Amino acid sequence: MYSVIILAAGKGTRLNLGYNKVFYEIKQKSILEYSVDYFLKDSSFSEIIVVTSEKDQNQVKELLKGKDFKIVLGGITRQESVYNGLKKVSNKYVMIHDGARPFIDKNDIEKLKSTVKENPCVLAKKVKDSIAKVSFGKLKSYVNRDNYMLLQTPQAFLTDKIVKAYEQAMASENSYSDDASLYMQELQEDVIILEGNENNIKLTTELDIKILEAVL
Numbered sequence: 001m002y003s004v005i006i007l008a009a010g011k012g013t014r015l016n017l018g019y020n021k022v023f024y025e026i027k028q029k030s031i032l033e034y035s036v037d038y039f040l041k042d043s044s045f046s047e048i049i050v051v052t053s054e055k056d057q058n059q060v061k062e063l064l065k066g067k068d069f070k071i072v073l074g075g076i077t078r079q080e081s082v083y084n085g086l087k088k089v090s091n092k093y094v095m096i097h098d099g100a101r102p103f104i105d106k107n108d109i110e111k112l113k114s115t116v117k118e119n120p121c122v123l124a125k126k127v128k129d130s131i132a133k134v135s136f137g138k139l140k141s142y143v144n145r146d147n148y149m150l151l152q153t154p155q156a157f158l159t160d161k162i163v164k165a166y167e168q169a170m171a172s173e174n175s176y177s178d179d180a181s182l183y184m185q186e187l188q189e190d191v192i193i194l195e196g197n198e199n200n201i202k203l204t205t206e207l208d209i210k211i212l213e214a215v216l
C-alpha cells in the first residue's frame with residue numbers, strides 16, 4: 001500500500017490569477033481534483049494527504065467534499081509543506097506529487113510503484129532546448145544537455161528514509177526544490193530516474209493552460 005502527498009499550499013504567483021492556481025478549472029474540473037481523483041481511483045493508494053494553506057483550506061474541503069482524504073496545513077516553502085505532509089504518512093511507501101500537475105499517466109505510476117520497492121525514484125523528461133550556465137546575463141560555460149533532465153512528480157520513497165532525509169535537511173536549513181534532490185543530497189544515496197510522460201507539466205504560466213486544455 002502507498003500513501004500520496006498532494007501539494008496544494010502554494011500561491012501560484014507566477015500564473016497571477018489572483019487565487020491559487022490549483023483551483024483553476026479545465027473542462028469544468030479543478031487542477032487539484034485531477035490528481036486527487038487519479039489516486040482515489042487507484043486502490044493501492046490507501047492514504048491521500050492534501051497539503052493546503054490555512055487560507056485555502058475551506059475551499060479545498062468544499063471542493064473535495066465526500067472524498068476520502070486527509071488535510072494538512074502547509075508552510076511558506078514547498079519543502080515545509082512536504083515536511084508537514086510527511087508527518088501524517090502511515091504507509092511503508094509514499095509518493096509526493098505537485099497538485100499543480102493534473103496530467104497523471106498510469107504507466108508512470110506503475111513504473112514508480114515497481115521501482116520504489118528497490119530504490120527511491122523520480123519521473124523526469126529529456127531537455128529539448130540547449131541549456132547554459134549563466135551568470136549576470138552572460139554565458140559562463142557549455143553544458144551538454146544529454147547530462148541533464150527536468151524533474152517531474154510524483155517522486156517515490158520508502159517513508160522512513162524520506163522522513164529521515166527531511167528531518168536532516170530541516171535541521172541543517174538546507175533547501176531544495178524537489179524531494180528526490182533532497183533525498184540524494186542528504187542521504188548520499190542514488191535515486192533512479194524514470195522517463196515520464198511529456199504531458200506531465202506543472203501549471204506555472206499562461207502557456208501551460210493552453211497545453212493542459214489540449215491534453216486533459
Ligand code: CTP
Binds near residue numbers: 014074081
Ligand atoms: N506548494 C506547496 N507549498 C508551498 C509552495 C508550493 O504546497 N509553500 C505546492 C504548490 O501548490 C504546487 C507545488 O508545490 O502544487 C509546486 O510549486 P509551484 O509550481 O512553485 O507552485 P506555487 O508556489 O503555487 O507557484 P509560484 O511559485 O508561481 O507562486
Ligand code: MG
Binds near residue numbers: 010
Ligand atoms: Mg512556488
